[in-house]
Amino acid sequence: MTWTIENVKEGLTAKKISARELVADFYERIEARNAELNAYLALAPERAYAQADKIDALLAAGKPLPALGGVPVAIKDVISTRGTVSTCGSKILQNYVPPYDATAVARLEEAGAIILGKTNCDEFAMGSSNENSAYGPVKNPIALDRVPGGSSGGSAAVVAAGLAVASLGTDTGGSIRQPGALCGIPAMMGSYGRVSRYGLIAFASSLDRIGPLANSVKDVAAVLQTIAGRDSNDSTSTTAPVPVYTEEITKPVKGMRIGIPRDYFAEGMDSGVRDKVEKGIELLKKLGCQPVDIRMPHTDYAIAAYYIIATAEASSNLARYDGVRFGLRVEGDSLIGMYRKTRGAGFGAEVKRRIVLGTYVLSAGYYDAYYLKGQKVRALIARDFREAFQRVDAIVTPTSPIPAFKLGEKTDDPLQMYLADIYTVTGSLAGVPGISVPCGKVCGTLPVGLQLFGPAFGESAILRLAHAFEQAGGAEL
Amino acid sequence: MKISREEVVRVAELAYLELSETELETYRAQIDEILEYIGKLNELDTAHVEPMAQVLTDDQTADATLREDTVVPCGIATEVLKQAPDPEPPFFRVPKVIERSGE
Numbered sequence: 067m068t069w070t071i072e073n074v075k076e077g078l079t080a081k082k083i084s085a086r087e088l089v090a091d092f093y094e095r096i097e098a099r100n101a102e103l104n105a106y107l108a109l110a111p112e113r114a115y116a117q118a119d120k121i122d123a124l125l126a127a128g129k130p131l132p133a134l135g136g137v138p139v140a141i142k143d144v145i146s147t148r149g150t151v152s153t154c155g156s157k158i159l160q161n162y163v164p165p166y167d168a169t170a171v172a173r174l175e176e177a178g179a180i181i182l183g184k185t186n187c188d189e190f191a192m193g194s195s196n197e198n199s200a201y202g203p204v205k206n207p208i209a210l211d212r213v214p215g216g217s218s219g220g221s222a223a224v225v226a227a228g229l230a231v232a233s234l235g236t237d238t239g240g241s242i243r244q245p246g247a248l249c250g251i252p253a254m255m256g257s258y259g260r261v262s263r264y265g266l267i268a269f270a271s272s273l274d275r276i277g278p279l280a281n282s283v284k285d286v287a288a289v290l291q292t293i294a295g296r297d298s299n300d301s302t303s304t305t306a307p308v309p310v311y312t313e314e315i316t317k318p319v320k321g322m323r324i325g326i327p328r329d330y331f332a333e334g335m336d337s338g339v340r341d342k343v344e345k346g347i348e349l350l351k352k353l354g355c356q357p358v359d360i361r362m363p364h365t366d367y368a369i370a371a372y373y374i375i376a377t378a379e380a381s382s383n384l385a386r387y388d389g390v391r392f393g394l395r396v397e398g399d400s401l402i403g404m405y406r407k408t409r410g411a412g413f414g415a416e417v418k419r420r421i422v423l424g425t426y427v428l429s430a431g432y433y434d435a436y437y438l439k440g441q442k443v444r445a446l447i448a449r450d451f452r453e454a455f456q457r458v459d460a461i462v463t464p465t466s467p468i469p470a471f472k473l474g475e476k477t478d479d480p481l482q483m484y485l486a487d488i489y490t491v492t493g494s495l496a497g498v499p500g501i502s503v504p505c506g507k508v509c510g511t512l513p514v515g516l517q518l519f520g521p522a523f524g525e526s527a528i529l530r531l532a533h534a535f536e537q538a539g540g541a542e543l
Numbered sequence: 544m545k546i547s548r549e550e551v552v553r554v555a556e557l558a559y560l561e562l563s564e565t566e567l568e569t570y571r572a573q574i575d576e577i578l579e580y581i582g583k584l585n586e587l588d589t590a591h592v593e594p595m596a597q598v599l600t601d602d603q604t605a606d607a608t609l610r611e612d613t614v615v616p617c618g619i620a621t622e623v624l625k626q627a628p629d630p631e632p633p634f635f636r637v638p639k640v641i642e643r644s645g646e
Binding site: 166388395418419425445446448522 | 546550551553554555557559560561562563566569570573574576577580581583585586587589592593594595596597598599600609610619623625626627629635637638639640
């Protein structure tokens with residue numbers, strides 16, 4: 067059976083199972099499957115059982131359950147959890163135990179959710195296959211010889227494998243949506259500013275977003291609802307009101323205008339993926355949506371702009387790992403020597419590559435040619451979106467040009483790996499919300515994701531479309 | 544060639560990143576290929592485009608402002624120091640950076 071927030075709460079309220087038993091049941095299944103999936107890096111049983119006892123006490127007192135009361139969730143390892151080791155998939159933070167919770171984690175727990183543990187990911191969220199984790203790759207639960215996507219590979223795998231009801235991931239260039247697509251579950255990043263980044267261990271601060279993965283769009287909506295909204299600890303989180311997404315999703319989609327950007331359907335897409343996404347668009351038409359041909363002329367430049375901006379910000383953010391305040395220290399013959407050795411030993415290949423590239427594009431003599439140019443092209447991409455949203459309510463694209471690929475297939479060629487982010491990075495640069503929803507399978511088993519972008523703070527529209535799409539059988543196309 | 548071995552060495556020094564000989568050459572070649580690809584941005588005339596330095600637009604940032612600068616209880620200094628590789632509460636200890644005269 068597929069666990070949802072609703073059936074967890076029903077089971078608890080009807081006293082079919084206690085929260086403590088539910089947690090034990092999840093840990094038993096995690097114990098049985100995690101060795102092969104490698105999806106959880108750390109478990110937090112003490113914290114989980116303490117929360118379960120609180121939920122059981124509420125139930126015993128006949129009190130109503132809060133929004134996520136008793137719902138077992140998993141947290142990506144780049145998100146701080148007080149008292150539970152948070153490695154970011156890196157050796158440099160192997161023993162790091164955050165002294166505080168990220169706001170998103172605190173809000174989930176306040177809403178009654180039970181935090182089971184931390185999920186594997188590409189080191190510092192840098193990667194599209196989860197193969198850049200210092201703790202080994204995650205396997206896709208649908209096909210164990212294939213990647214789950216990345217960087218939130220663990221967060222997608224645990225939900226798809228029934229080892230959590232929902233999870234938090236982070237998305238910088240597609241890291242929630244792409245693993246959601248490759249593992250066959252809905253996955254969403256809200257607008258930049260929608261969810262507080264306080265406690266998110268930074269990769270690229272102008273791009274990073276925390277968001278939910280779950281087994282249904284309704285659950286994605288419920289988790290987003292819980293974590294969204296202004297937080298005084300993150301000056302980029304906005305006071306824009308948070309709609310009741312769980313109600314918004316039930317509104318009709320008939321007459322909604324969906325933009326189909328021709329530029330996204332150019333070369334490079336797997337023919338099976340193309341076929342499914344076209345069927346997906348047909349399904350949206352059947353639901354009464356009105357397709358509109360649109361142009362997003364700067365799409366082809368998004369990857370280049372993204373890998374300038376993201377690496378530049380990463381090189382700056384990752385300067386903090388110096389062996390002084392937290393994490394690994396490797397002694398050297400001087401302070402600088404200690405920094406160099408610590409960083410050389412603590413970071414993995416992809417992270418080092420990005421630090422070198424990011425430092426280079428920011429360095430004297432290259433700043434204008436690369437970083438400034440990247441920011442200007444980013445402005446053009448954001449403009450493509452603004453102009454499109456004057457004519458349409460949402461934009462429909464594939465999430466990934468290819469389904470889940472074989473482990474090891476792309477590890478030797480970073481550029482080829484980057485190019486697979488083509489459909490997701492555009493919305494990341496523009497700051498708009500995006501959701502991936504299952505849209506059929508290719509080769510019989512491999513899920514395809516349909517991506518919907520909405521205007522900034524227009525999460526309701528794409529949640530509504532994704533929900534209608536899912537309810538109409540989108541996953542079975 | 545977009546980036547030379549010397550430039551990778553210089554950048555790694557700027558980033559305080561120790562790289563092995565093999566890493567230097569591997570990253571140089573890979574970054575060279577990435578920079579070659581990034582070069583396609585020059586197809587776009589951006590002379591009159593304002594760089595996008597932040598994501599939120601003016602009307603969105605109006606509410607995303609700094610909080611009041613007030614002191615609030617925190618009390619996690621001990622826990623923070625516990626995470627340091629070489630703490631000497633209330634300090635972080637680092638290798639000596641200033642040589643005394645005569646040493």
